[in-house]
Amino acid sequence: MTHATGYNFAYLDEQTKRMIRRAILKAVAIPGYQVPFGSREMPLPYGWGTGGIQVTAAVIGADDTLKVIDQGADDTTNAVSIRRFFARTAGIATTERTEAATIIQTRHRIPETPLAEGQILVYQVPIPEPLRWLEPRETETRKMHALADYGVMHVKLYEDIARFGRIATTYDYPVLVNGRYLMRPSPIPKFDNPKMHMSPALQLFGAGREKRIYAVPPYTAVKSLDFDDHPFEVQAWDQACALCGATDSFLDEVVTDDKGGRMYVCSDTDYCGRRREAQEAAQ
Amino acid sequence: MYVAVKGGETAIDNAHRLMAEERRGAPATPELSLDQIAGQLGLAVDRVMTEGSVYDRELAALALKQAQGDVVEAVFLLRAYRTTLPRFGASEPLDTAAMAIRRRISSAFKDLPGGQVLGPTYDYTHRLLDFALAEGGDPAPAALAPEPLDAAMPRVADVLGQQGLIEDNPAGDESPGDLTRQPLNFPAGRDLRLQNLARGDEGFLLALAYSSQRGYGNTHPFAGEIRMGNVAVELVPEELGFAIEIGEIAVTECQMINQFKGSKTRPPQFTRGYGLAFGRSERKAMAMALVDRSLRAGELGEDATSPVQDEEFVLAHSDSVEASGFVQHLKLPHYVDFQSELELIRRLRAGKEAAE
Numbered sequence: 001m002t003h004a005t006g007y008n009f010a011y012l013d014e015q016t017k018r019m020i021r022r023a024i025l026k027a028v029a030i031p032g033y034q035v036p037f038g039s040r041e042m043p044l045p046y047g048w049g050t051g052g053i054q055v056t057a058a059v060i061g062a063d064d065t066l067k068v069i070d071q072g073a074d075d076t077t078n079a080v081s082i083r084r085f086f087a088r089t090a091g092i093a094t095t096e097r098t099e100a101a102t103i104i105q106t107r108h109r110i111p112e113t114p115l116a117e118g119q120i121l122v123y124q125v126p127i128p129e130p131l132r133w134l135e136p137r138e139t140e141t142r143k144m145h146a147l148a149d150y151g152v153m154h155v156k157l158y159e160d161i162a163r164f165g166r167i168a169t170t171y172d173y174p175v176l177v178n179g180r181y182l183m184r185p186s187p188i189p190k191f192d193n194p195k196m197h198m199s200p201a202l203q204l205f206g207a208g209r210e211k212r213i214y215a216v217p218p219y220t221a222v223k224s225l226d227f228d229d230h231p232f233e234v235q236a237w238d239q240a241c242a243l244c245g246a247t248d249s250f251l252d253e254v255v256t257d258d259k260g261g262r263m264y265v266c267s268d269t270d271y272c273g274r275r276r277e278a279q280e281a282a283q
Numbered sequence: 284m285y286v287a288v289k290g291g292e293t294a295i296d297n298a299h300r301l302m303a304e305e306r307r308g309a310p311a312t313p314e315l316s317l318d319q320i321a322g323q324l325g326l327a328v329d330r331v332m333t334e335g336s337v338y339d340r341e342l343a344a345l346a347l348k349q350a351q352g353d354v355v356e357a358v359f360l361l362r363a364y365r366t367t368l369p370r371f372g373a374s375e376p377l378d379t380a381a382m383a384i385r386r387r388i389s390s391a392f393k394d395l396p397g398g399q400v401l402g403p404t405y406d407y408t409h410r411l412l413d414f415a416l417a418e419g420g421d422p423a424p425a426a427l428a429p430e431p432l433d434a435a436m437p438r439v440a441d442v443l444g445q446q447g448l449i450e451d452n453p454a455g456d457e458s459p460g461d462l463t464r465q466p467l468n469f470p471a472g473r474d475l476r477l478q479n480l481a482r483g484d485e486g487f488l489l490a491l492a493y494s495s496q497r498g499y500g501n502t503h504p505f506a507g508e509i510r511m512g513n514v515a516v517e518l519v520p521e522e523l524g525f526a527i528e529i530g531e532i533a534v535t536e537c538q539m540i541n542q543f544k545g546s547k548t549r550p551p552q553f554t555r556g557y558g559l560a561f562g563r564s565e566r567k568a569m570a571m572a573l574v575d576r577s578l579r580a581g582e583l584g585e586d587a588t589s590p591v592q593d594e595e596f597v598l599a600h601s602d603s604v605e606a607s608g609f610v611q612h613l614k615l616p617h618y619v620d621f622q623s624e625l626e627l628i629r630r631l632r633a634g635k636e637a638a639e
Binding site for chain 1: 291292294295359362363365366367369463464465466467468469470595599604605607608609610611612615616617618619620622623624625626627630631634
């Protein structure tokens, strides 16, 4: 596809990209720390991935291959829209194959296929501040981060256990990065949290509306908060994927009729499709 | 069946084509021109220019046409255009005292130098639907004043200022910030606060201003002056070193005068709240001035107990583009999060049943 005329490569002007790259470099240097940046108004709505788009626009080059997923799927409406945006403004190659992508922009999932060195995973972040629902004021939460004063989050998790017998946070599960900063992994299911730990890929997080960028550099410790007697655990399903039979992937529940019929399928469409292809080839 | 929950590229294209068709309306009806929108829906254009922070009637009219008259969507379109424009300089401060007045009223003084000038206004009209307007036709020509307006139209706040009855304008920062280039940090400072309020959603500011009048943070305001008209925009090009006029813009300015009983460091005097908007945007300018004054609570040593006095609350939520995007992002798929919650609820319920 050719570039959209009248706009710079990947939409943003080079000065803006430089400003964003500086924020990214700072974010990489201080893993998990939220770096304020001069987020621009994008031609896509806030809350629909403007942070991720700006980060991707700042790091993408002409020879990059981009994959965009939403809920793990390449063909959900917003993923299609963002992939088209870059195909149109940057003329870059796109792919649905996780291992063929150099940059993967994601909303709410980490691909099931393990990432490799050299890949960049760009997360779209709605609310970057892990303490926000416990303390609404930015002036306060910045102080709490400066002092590594995270007791309030432990109390919240403890209260869950006291009330429900277990930690009742299922997505956007708080993590401690490199033993220092408390970080919101964006609303990925906690099922995906272990994939962040010591990942060989660079993980960048962009929050456009809230004007923050943060990062987890490759091979960085990412620990999901827990207690000795209530260790962190991920979701498990009794079913396997109805399409590919996977038992190790995150499953979406699909309502098939109004009589309680359900089927469970992989949320990662690339992973599911590739498994089915392999099964068909084997037959 | 599984495919049904996914949106394909074709579906998106088709949805956009359908929307374009709906926007056009009945093909037999003549299409709206930008001139018609800019000329006959002028107040909508003014609002889109103000909240979109671009003074361009034609582009604002285009945005309104493209958005089918949805003002918030039109503001978004204009903002997304604005973000790519190069910045080649900053203008000198507008001299609103030298405004070519079209309207100027004060509710604080019965008469004042230059007089009260009503100009074009909906005030005092009876809000009866005008069925004659449905038919169309040219209105009776407006009456011409017997003599031109006074050349001197001093600002009411300046008149009060000469006697020290109102505070001096709070000292301004030499180089004001720009929240479209730098992230907003708190405390924001008055320059960024005013920029934020000028771009802020009129409905949001109106409701906040109203809340301040109903006891949620009282500002004891008087509409010291509202003036609307054209002002010159001047720029000092580096290579010239002196100001040149690059054009004129229409603005509405509101100076609220507010009671202040004094504090340990300040004598009793009137204080200011300031509102400025493009075009004829009187409601917006007044609401902005009330909110501006309310947000000065901390600076003036007043108890900040209400939402309108809370800088983080007001500035973080005033922008309609941010608010509209984030509220409407709930339309995006959330299957994964929802699945996680479903699984938790089922487990919690199973645990409870087992316990019983």
